[in-house]
Amino acid sequence: MNVDLLPHMFALAAAYGLALPIGWNREKEERSAGIRTFPLVALASCGLIQATERLTADDPEAMARIIEGLITGMGFIGGGAILRLKDSVRGTATAASLWVTGAIGVAAGVGSFDVALVLSATTVMTLWLLTPLKKLTNADPKDE
Structure with a gap:
């Protein structure tokens, strides 16, 4: 059995690190998922990709099915972050951020660190940057 931890550790650390700023933002905004959840989602997604790479090395369709399952699972996790209130829906940005964080983990897991970095930077x-704009557009004229 060949154990080569270094490449796996690098990918796992990259997934974790790239998800951390997203989790920090959600934590600061006091959302349902935050500083602990986001890195763990990226870590798990990356880990699942890496754990199955020997099984899927000769079968790209098998890897595609694993990625498809991760994408579906992220949809379920994100769906749990969305709350429907009387007059509004909350949690959609957190849900979308969780979905992107899963994609960051998958990208790191398959070695597409450039994609993982762009996903993380764009999400952050x-x-x-758009939170202040959203607050401006949602301002109630009666409150001013």
């Missing part, structure tokens, strides 16, 4: 920029 969207959450941080």
